[in-house]
Amino acid sequence: MIEPNNPILTRMLDRLFASMLNGPSMNCRPHASRQRIDLVQLAKLRDAAPGQVLLQLLSKLPVKLAARVPVPPRKIMQADEDSLTAEQRAAQEAWGDQQSLRSKLRLIAEDARTYEQDTGVHALNLGFPLLSLPPGTFGGRFGIPPSRRVLAPIAFVPLTMTVKNGAQGAVELQRREGTDIIIPNQALIAWLEKETGKPLSDLIAADRGADGWRDVIELVRALAELVEMPIPQLLKAAPSLAGQPFELAATPKTDEETHPSILPAAVLGLFPASNQGLLRDMREMIAAGAPDGPIASFVRLGVDLDHHPLPVVASQPAAPDFTCGMSSGIIANAAARVIATAAPPREDTIARRQFAEERLITDADPCQAKAVRLAREYRGLVIHGPPGTGKSQTITNIIADHLGRGQRVLFVCDKRTALDVVADRLQVLGLGDLCAIVHDPQRDQRDLYKSVREQLDELVDAATKPRAAEELAKVDNDLQMLHADLTEYHKLLLGESGGGPGSFHHLVGLWLQEQGCPAIDLDEKQLAESSAADLRTQGTRLKEVLERGEVAQYVTNPWKAAVGTALREFLSTPMEQFRSALAACVRFAVEADASRDPLSPAYLPTCALAVEADARVTLAKELIEVLEKVPASAERARWAGRTPELIAAAAERISQAQEWVAALRSGSIDSGIATPQRSATDQLARDREALTRYVKSFNALAGDYARIRSTAGSDADDAAILHWLQIGARAANSAVKRLEAAEPIAQLIEQTVLDPSLLARVQNQPIDAAQIAAWTAALDGYVEITGTMFGGLHFGKKSAAEAVVKQFGRALKPET
Numbered sequence: 001m002i003e004p005n006n007p008i009l010t011r012m013l014d015r016l017f018a019s020m021l022n023g024p025s026m027n028c029r030p031h032a033s034r035q036r037i038d039l040v041q042l043a044k045l046r047d048a049a050p051g052q053v054l055l056q057l058l059s060k061l062p063v064k065l066a067a068r069v070p071v072p073p074r075k076i077m078q079a080d081e082d083s084l085t086a087e088q089r090a091a092q093e094a095w096g097d098q099q100s101l102r103s104k105l106r107l108i109a110e111d112a113r114t115y116e117q118d119t120g121v122h123a124l125n126l127g128f129p130l131l132s133l134p135p136g137t138f139g140g141r142f143g144i145p146p147s148r149r150v151l152a153p154i155a156f157v158p159l160t161m162t163v164k165n166g167a168q169g170a171v172e173l174q175r176r177e178g179t180d181i182i183i184p185n186q187a188l189i190a191w192l193e194k195e196t197g198k199p200l201s202d203l204i205a206a207d208r209g210a211d212g213w214r215d216v217i218e219l220v221r222a223l224a225e226l227v228e229m230p231i232p233q234l235l236k237a238a239p240s241l242a243g244q245p246f247e248l249a250a251t252p253k254t255d256e257e258t259h260p261s262i263l264p265a266a267v268l269g270l271f272p273a274s275n276q277g278l279l280r281d282m283r284e285m286i287a288a289g290a291p292d293g294p295i296a297s298f299v300r301l302g303v304d305l306d307h308h309p310l311p312v313v314a315s316q317p318a319a320p321d322f323t324c325g326m327s328s329g330i331i332a333n334a335a336a337r338v339i340a341t342a343a344p345p346r347e348d349t350i351a352r353r354q355f356a357e358e359r360l361i362t363d364a365d366p367c368q369a370k371a372v373r374l375a376r377e378y379r380g381l382v383i384h385g386p387p388g389t390g391k392s393q394t395i396t397n398i399i400a401d402h403l404g405r406g407q408r409v410l411f412v413c414d415k416r417t418a419l420d421v422v423a424d425r426l427q428v429l430g431l432g433d434l435c436a437i438v439h440d441p442q443r444d445q446r447d448l449y450k451s452v453r454e455q456l457d458e459l460v461d462a463a464t465k466p467r468a469a470e471e472l473a474k475v476d477n478d479l480q481m482l483h484a485d486l487t488e489y490h491k492l493l494l495g496e497s498g499g500g501p502g503s504f505h506h507l508v509g510l511w512l513q514e515q516g517c518p519a520i521d522l523d524e525k526q527l528a529e530s531s532a533a534d535l536r537t538q539g540t541r542l543k544e545v546l547e548r549g550e551v552a553q554y555v556t557n558p559w560k561a562a563v564g565t566a567l568r569e570f571l572s573t574p575m576e577q578f579r580s581a582l583a584a585c586v587r588f589a590v591e592a593d594a595s596r597d598p599l600s601p602a603y604l605p606t607c608a609l610a611v612e613a614d615a616r617v618t619l620a621k622e623l624i625e626v627l628e629k630v631p632a633s634a635e636r637a638r639w640a641g642r643t644p645e646l647i648a649a650a651a652e653r654i655s656q657a658q659e660w661v662a663a664l665r666s667g668s669i670d671s672g673i674a675t676p677q678r679s680a681t682d683q684l685a686r687d688r689e690a691l692t693r694y695v696k697s698f699n700a701l702a703g704d705y706a707r708i709r710s711t712a713g714s715d716a717d718d719a720a721i722l723h724w725l726q727i728g729a730r731a732a733n734s735a736v737k738r739l740e741a742a743e744p745i746a747q748l749i750e751q752t753v754l755d756p757s758l759l760a761r762v763q764n765q766p767i768d769a770a771q772i773a774a775w776t777a778a779l780d781g782y783v784e785i786t787g788t789m790f791g792g793l794h795f796g797k798k799s800a801a802e803a804v805v806k807q808f809g810r811a812l813k814p815e816t
Helices: 007-021 039-045 050-058 074-078 086-119 186-196 201-205 212-227 277-288 330-341 366-377 391-404 416-428 445-458 468-494 504-515 524-528 532-551 567-572 575-595 609-629 633-640 644-656 658-666 681-712 718-727 729-751 756-764 769-790 797-812
Strands: 036-038 063-066 124-127 130-133 150-153 155-164 170-175 261-263 267-270
Touching: 007 186, 007 277, 036 039, 036 086, 039 050, 039 063, 039 086, 050 063, 050 155, 050 170, 050 212, 074 086, 086 124, 086 155, 086 267, 086 416, 124 150, 130 212, 150 186, 155 212, 186 212, 186 277, 212 261, 366 391, 391 416, 468 504, 644 658, 681 718, 718 729
Parallel strands: none
Antiparallel strands: 036 267, 063 170, 124 155, 124 267, 130 150, 130 261, 155 170
8 A cells, every 4th residue: 555645646746737837728828829819819800709709619509700801902912011091001901910810720720630640639629718816816815825827718618620711711610529518627626726725626527518608607606716706797697699799808918917817718729638637646646545556666666676586497508528629729728627627507507488478479679578578577667768769569569468368458648649559560460350449538439339349249250270379389399498508508608707717708818819919009008107097187188189070070171181280380389370360361262252253153162172263264265255256245144144944945946047047048038038128027027927827828738738649549630639729628529519410421421322313313414614613622622621520539531521522523524
């Protein structure tokens, strides 16, 4: 049993109170805080009044506030402040205040989300109302010394907040689901209990109803009676949403002298309740004592964790033979002495390790394995170490070790990230089905019950390996044999003296002494004549020299080769000479820097000065050559402001245009271009536009010609193709339709011979030469028209028409 008034517990309780007094639960001033804001600041949005927002939240109604301040015109935002009117200045300030408010609300929401992800604890709350106690409030009233200033919320309303962007930014506030409407400030109540000596546990344990205002009024009334303060009129009765507007008060600043009072003010922000759950347990243990258990290891001194001796078993090691291959010399003699004087080992000298107790699920060094073993034997154990030393890995081994022995483990962590790390390790190692993780006791309750039920249902189909125990026993036996062999080797190497005369280590030393170490050259006479005080003095000086060399980076310092001064000369020379020389160097360097052109790059600290100087001389020659070739100052100024990429692109385009320039110079110049009269700018623009359209039309016609040429084949007539391209698509389509209609006629002409009756009629009638000439011209015209119509499209129709003409001519020749 731990005695009451334990000094360690008392000290821990004082530290808890000190941490709470420095936290936001007891000091919620929002004026210079990143994570808290006075609720009255919401009036800068010019939407709902802050008091109305508070009423809706306590009534469990969501709140959506829109940014109603319009954006000032650009001319007002960019104008000088002196040129603005009072109205314009007010509009500009209102817009700036609104933007600052939205930015701070967004930061608060992001910090709350990050804190909940790291710790699993929701910290975004609305504190209302506020208890203001100046320093020395309880001094002389309850028989206690004056205390520090307190500005603490009496109750908290858990909230969720979302800040949206857009054309009209909105801020959404909503009471957090799954929690009470209000939560009393446990830190404030515990501090008041300590200061006044009156119990206030009933305020925390009281049942909370669905009416948030009623709970706030009851809590304010109880605290007002305790600290003997009047209750504000606004907090004596619950206001109505439809009644008179509720006016919130502003949070007082630090420098404002206020009397002890309860203020109808509210603060929105992060209020982490860390370590507050330990207050009640700590105070109960101090008052009534605590039972023996895990706490005893923390509050009692002198606990020895290594008092359990390891069991030992009998083992007879074999004596080694050191004489093999040794005929004479120091090693042979020493080996003979070891063999002659070595006593037979006792049966209890080799400890038998219990490997069955060392089965760890993941890697562990000896210290970590010892922590796992001690966790089985002690009810309280502290494992501490800097980051990266394997604390999470050790905790994983401890949990797996207890699970393997059929025990249950509860792992609680202040940081949600550390909790997830251990859970992920167990999941990867195959123990995830045996674990359940809880971040929020209320939200994760359903998932926890569901996972437990699934595990119970899967136990029916679970199968075990029947020979697992035998295989583990065989592995343990093999490890025990290896351990026994290594233990024997260890004893033989160190001997009975633990590494002294006769041991293997001593023999190696004698061998090194016999062979000698030429790489080591140490004058022992200088050390023999030196006293311990001299060694300490020289060691201090040597350490100072090495530290100065490290600070000056002597190994990589570029001025190391430029020193060239011996220490004796440096100490014998007045420091004023070095100071004046360094001052002159600095002066010359400043003058050189002042003469440098701003476009000239500075010397790099790591470059070779001579090489850099030669490169700059070469660059100067190239610049002089450029200046001589480009005398126009306007052109130089134009290209001096361009980037190297643009200059390189322009040079590439100029090189590509050399071929065109040569072609233009070799040919005759158009008379219009060669005219010395200067054209107007608009005429040049029109000519350029006409040429552009011509190029586009030419490219289109060339493409069409290539496609028709490839489609028509080798028999196509180029003149016919160009003819139809010039006429246009509409005329070509009309000709195609006419040809399609004339195709049956052409086929009929190809397959039919002239009617004999026609010849008879012609033969019976007298026909003169003029009539025959007219018929022949008409037929020739028909042939020409037919050939034009069919040219480039249907190449066989013209020949058919010519055949008809020839046949008709033969019929007319006898008569002629």
